[in-house]
Every structure is written in C-alpha cells, then in structure tokens.
Amino acid sequence: MLSYRKSSLVTLCWLSLFGWSGDIVAQPEGMLSAEESDPGMMGWMVGSPPPADKLIMQPESDFFSFPKLRWTVCHIRELMPTKQVGKGIMPAIPFRYALDDNIDEVSFIPLGGTTPMTWEQSLSANYTDGVLILHKGKVVYEKYLGCLGEAGKHAAMSMTKSVTGLLAEILVVEGKLDETARVSSIVPELEGSAFGSATVRQVMDMTTGLNYSEDYSNPKADIWVYSQAASPLPKPKGYVGPNGYFEYLQTVKQQGDHGEAFGYRTINSDALGWIIARVEGKDVAALTSERIWQKIGAEQDGYMTVDAKGVPFAGGGLSAGLRDLGRLGQLMLDEGKLNGKRLFPKQVVRNIRAGGDKGAFAKAGYATLAGGSYRSMWWVFHNDHGAFAARGVHGQTIYVDPTADMVIVRLASYPVAKNAKIDPTSLPAYQAVAEYLLQK
C-alpha cells in the first residue's frame, strides 16, 4: 500500500535522482513559475502574424519545450495531422453540480516534505491547466487555468495508453481477444519481433522483455529511431528506416524473458493498438469513438495524432476535453455503467482494479508508486482506498478512488516530463481530498 504521509528513505533517494533535495519545491529550479509561464501572459501565437519570438511551430523539440509546452498541450492538432475521436451527433449528457469551495483549503503534506500545502496551492505547484473533481457522480470542483477552457482539448499524453488498455480489456472480457494468445497468432507481421513471442497479457501489462532504450541523452537510443518512424511528417530524402508505428514495432528485438519485470515502454501500447485494431478491424481512434466517446454523453469530440500512414498513436496521441475525461473516470468508477447504461461488463474494471504483478512492478523501482502495479495500462496503487489511475507525463491524471466515490481529472503542463517530480504534490493531495469528501 502506498503511504502518502510518510517520507521513506527510498522515496528520498529516488527523488534525489531528479535533482530534488530538502523540502518540496514544486517549481523546478531555474524555471518560470506556473503564473509566470501562463501561455496567455507569454503571448504565444498572439497577433496576425505573431512576432517571431512568440511563434510556436515544428520541430517537435521546440514546441514541446518549456514554457512553449504550456501552449502546445492545448493545440496539438494545429501542429500535426490528427484523427477525430467522434462523439457522434447525440446531445451531451450534462453533469450534475454540487460545487464545494472548501476543497481549496484541504491541506496535505507533500511526499517527502514537512510543510503543509493546500489543494489550491497544489494547482500552481503542479502547473495545472484544468482540474475536475467528481464526488458521488457530481462535480464538486472544476477549474480551468493555463491554456485550457471548458470548450478546449488538452493532450492526455500517456493516459492514451489507459484508453487503449481499457479497449483491450473490454475485448478480453467479451471473449473477442484471448489474453493468453501469442501476439504473433493475432498479428503475424510481429512474428520476428520481440512482441511475437509475448502473450497479449504481457503486452497489456508491459511485462515484455524488450531491447529498447529510452535514454534521451544517447543519440543512438531506440527512442530516436522510433520517433522518426512515428513522425507524421514526410520522411527526409534518402530515409530508409521504418515508416510508421507498425513498421517500427516489427524491428524491436527481445531482451530478457517476457513476464519477468514491468518495463514502462510506450511501444507496448502501440503493439496493443495494433492487436485490437486487427481483432476489431478498426483503428484505436475509431474504437475509442465507438466504444467510449459515443456512449458516455461526451460534449466534445476528442482526437488522436497519427503517423504518416494515418495510424493513431495508441501510446500517447489523445487530446480531449476535461469533462469528457471526467466522464471516462466516472465510467471506470461505476464499473462500466454510466448515465444508467451499461457500456461493458463489470469484470473489465474489476480486472483492472485487481492490478498486475506487484513483484514485476517493484523491479522497475517507482518510488512514488511503491507497492503498486500496472494492469491493462492503468496504474493501480493498491492503497486502502483501492485507487487506480491513468497517468501521463507533465502531470496528466484520471485518478479513481472507489472508496471515496471520487474521480479527479487533472490536466497539466509541468515543465518536467516525469511524474515522479509531480507526484509529491499531487498524490497526497488526491488522498487528502478523498478523505475530506469521505467525511462530508
């Protein structure tokens, strides 16, 4: 079980790897604060044309750098091709509201810290762009900051994986996808790759053994080959590498045994996207629309980025509205039932909540998530509230707490990608709000 209130030596040591020392200072050293880096105040893309130093455009290394990042997370579609995740033309089903301003004053001790922080303070500390709290199915808290408004869409980053994983888990429970099958029996093109010999479940839980490096400091790391393959832009002249997610996945070699250790690698989600697309004959964007967005009473279309061949980025491409992600969280909390309609069997969420292999997870050494596991691309905390979450870099989360009957969606543009930097001022904050709501 995760304890948010105690600082453990492990946590301290691990955080120090990311430059953390002493008490929590949420604002990364030398970086502009949330208020200073507000994209409205920075003036990004304002003017016709914007001044040269206010332009945000390709390449990706530029538009995803802080502080430009704080504008980009709401404007992904303006920078690259995207595929609609359509809500259909049905009217939205509005949320009921029971707003509670006292939540702003709920306080907590940041992980590894000693000085209390309030919920309201944590919004700045985490460079929050939007936050929604649902309690007993009603909105008790909703706020838009940074680049986000209620009619806007925000990058979900790796929360996309949880959508892909949810779709796969639905297919498993429906009996359409055999979790024990070798991947190569479903996608023969992956036969010669590391994925071919893995089971569907190993891909779903990211316990595949992959020879794949995400060491950004190494120019020869696999992540760069992957990035170039995945780019939707036409390939440079003379380029001979893989084009698109599917071609790249075929080149990934095995390292170690499958099923031994959790290894958080986006390419598992891309492989899972391929598996479910093959099983259903429709890509992940179409399936997300059909199985989720058209069914949850969504008020906005979402969208997904695509590679140069139109394949949606199953590992990180989704952008969506805050309240629609809240609907997804509520659907998870209510085990597949929303607005009085069952969208998929209870067992889907029960399987996810039960979690994955804790031993395999522990090997990955996530200090802020110690004692947790990863199941069908959802993070399971195994705390006494039975909480689980979708998580994405730079601070994205859909946090589901069944005990408190609570869902928190937080969209953010924290300057540093790693959630280990953001967890100290967010995980205990979620726990504190849950405890506050439980006492109401």
Next chain:
Amino acid sequence: MLSYRKSSLVTLCWLSLFGWSGDIVAQPEGMLSAEESDPGMMGWMVGSPPPADKLIMQPESDFFSFPKLRWTVCHIRELMPTKQVGKGIMPAIPFRYALDDNIDEVSFIPLGGTTPMTWEQSLSANYTDGVLILHKGKVVYEKYLGCLGEAGKHAAMSMTKSVTGLLAEILVVEGKLDETARVSSIVPELEGSAFGSATVRQVMDMTTGLNYSEDYSNPKADIWVYSQAASPLPKPKGYVGPNGYFEYLQTVKQQGDHGEAFGYRTINSDALGWIIARVEGKDVAALTSERIWQKIGAEQDGYMTVDAKGVPFAGGGLSAGLRDLGRLGQLMLDEGKLNGKRLFPKQVVRNIRAGGDKGAFAKAGYATLAGGSYRSMWWVFHNDHGAFAARGVHGQTIYVDPTADMVIVRLASYPVAKNAKIDPTSLPAYQAVAEYLLQK
C-alpha cells in the same frame, strides 16, 4: 440573368476548352464513375495497416488526385495540421424536417444538352458526397454518399472564401472595417505589395490587379511558390522563399489597374483573412467560430487547415458538416437571422445579394456564370430568383434561392476541379428544384 435552359455558343465554345463535346457526359472521359470510385468500394485506408496500394498519405499531389480525392475530402485533418472552428459547448439546434421523396424525380435539361436528367441522376453525375435541401427553413431532402456521413466533415474548398468574405462584410456593415480604405493602411506589411494600393473592397470583390499566374502546367507559375509557402510541412533545407500565407502575400506584385476586372485568385481571400484578423485581433478560424459556428446552433465543430505558422487558410481551408453548412445557408437566406436570433444586420446579406461589378465580372469569361458577378467572395447569379452561392472546386456549393425560399448545400468530389464541368448538371438542377418547390 443566367439562363440554364439555353445552350449558348459561348457556353459550348468554353466548355470545349475542358474537353467537352456533344451532349453532356457528366463522367469525365476515361474516369471511374461515381459508383466505381466510391471510396468505400475502393477500400482506401482500410486495414491495419492498409495494403500499400490502398494507402493515402502525403504528398498533396497524390492525396488530391482522383480517385483518392474521394476519400481525402472527408479526411483532410488526418493529412495536415488544422485549427478547430469550435461550435462551443451549447447543444445543437436541430432542423425541422418535411422530407419530400418526389425531389428525386425532378428533371432538368443539362446546360448545353438536350437529354433530360433527374435530380437523382445528377447526384451520381456530380460525384455527390452529401446534399441537403432546405425549403421554408425545413429539410426537404438529405442524402449522404461517398465518404460522407451525417457526423462527418467535408472539405468546403473555396466556399471558405465566402465565409471569409461574409466576416469582412459583417465588419464593414458594423463600421469596423472601411471598405474604401487602402489595404496598406490596415496591414502596413502589405505596403510594398500589389495589395497595398488596393482598397479593401477591391480585395473583397477580387478586382485587384495582380501579377499572379495559376497556370499549373508552368513549373515557374506563382501558384507553385504560393503552395510551397503555404504548406504546413517544415520547409526543405536551404529553402529561402516565403514561409506562410502572410510572407507570400508581401511578395505579390501589381499588374494592371485595381478595380478594372474580376480575377478569381485565392490570394485575395488570404489577404482579406489578414485584414480581418488585424482588425479584430483574431484569426479567421477564431472569428468563424465566434461570429458564426457558436451562433448558428451547429452540431459539429468545423476546422481549417493552417500554414506552418498556424495561420488558417482563409481561401480554402474549411471542413464542416453538411447540416452545419445548411445552417450557414439558411442564415444567408434569412438575412442574418437564425433560430429567432439576429446574428448580424440585414444589410450584410443585402450588400452581397446586390452583387458586384457585372462589367468587371464579364471580362473573366465564365460561360456558365454569364451575367453574374462576385461580391464579398460570394457568386451572384443575377437570375430572376435572386440566387447567390458559395462555390468550391470539385463541386462544392451553398446555393441560396430567396425567391424559392430554398437553400441547397452540395458537397462533392468530382474528378475535375473546375466547376465549369459540374455546372451543366448542377445549376439547372438547382433551378428545377427551386421551381418544383415554388409550385408546392
């Protein structure tokens, strides 16, 4: 006044320039028919991944070629960056329906032809993807074909110009934009270009004198420099030309006097987009959302393509749903009032309907539009019904007939770009439906 029933020698001669001879054969010689080229039947982009010969991807010269074009017109956003034209989060205002199947049997004589054709036959002849007919504010006919469904969006092509022109006309009537002002007094960056010395009205009515060639067969034609400037893709290494619409517009030189002749050149719309963005401090996509899409009870967001700096393509970038374009048409028919709310002064539509300089228009030699004019980027037929229209290549139209209290929206993917090929089986069809509805 345009006469749709008589074939004139001028019409015949002009059509012959596009390979037309004898009676109307809507299907261009050697091309697949509408049924044969149906994108569903062709199997474009089906499969994970689609087979290599079914892939549609960059470059533009490929994805906009027939028959791929028939898929592309519904999927522009999957091929390039786009900016949302948001409808906001208000519920849509549904249309009332009074469907009339007899419309299928309405017949007409194609321009320059002798053999009658029915409305239903004209849908195939014109490679129609979607068609909506409104009469007295109710939907009397609605059909989806090709790549389009009721929840889909279709490229509006040059109908985008009419949206840009409408926004400008609204600003003129509201007194925010002086139509007699020199463009350089509003956008000083255009001082040294042909646009600088033109009046706003000359740009709105495309009577600027521009040294600009759209001769696609000449590799040195200006259109190619423009296309490269406008492309949202990163520029090739060593590229030194203009980047984006605004930089390109500054390079355009004058040829001939302004105000003398109508010359249909997309760059006028781009210049007008710049003018209204400067006046309002918001780009055309944002203004279209604010002034139109959020106000008409739209059921879908639209979107616009952008250049590499995020500037929306005011001359052709819009994609939208069929019924939402119907709402725009009804708004024009009802002179700025829709669903009981006035969105802009009557005078806006009255100015457009009054038309532009017929003498200047005649010099451009549009045989199928003889007697017509162009005003604020709308085509005015000056026929006895007072009809006017937004028009886009490959068969797009919003056709407004005030006498018949009728709006027709037709979205299509005709193999040939020029509407002169499509008008013979569409303009008289619209007139025939109008006459049928008048007699009801």
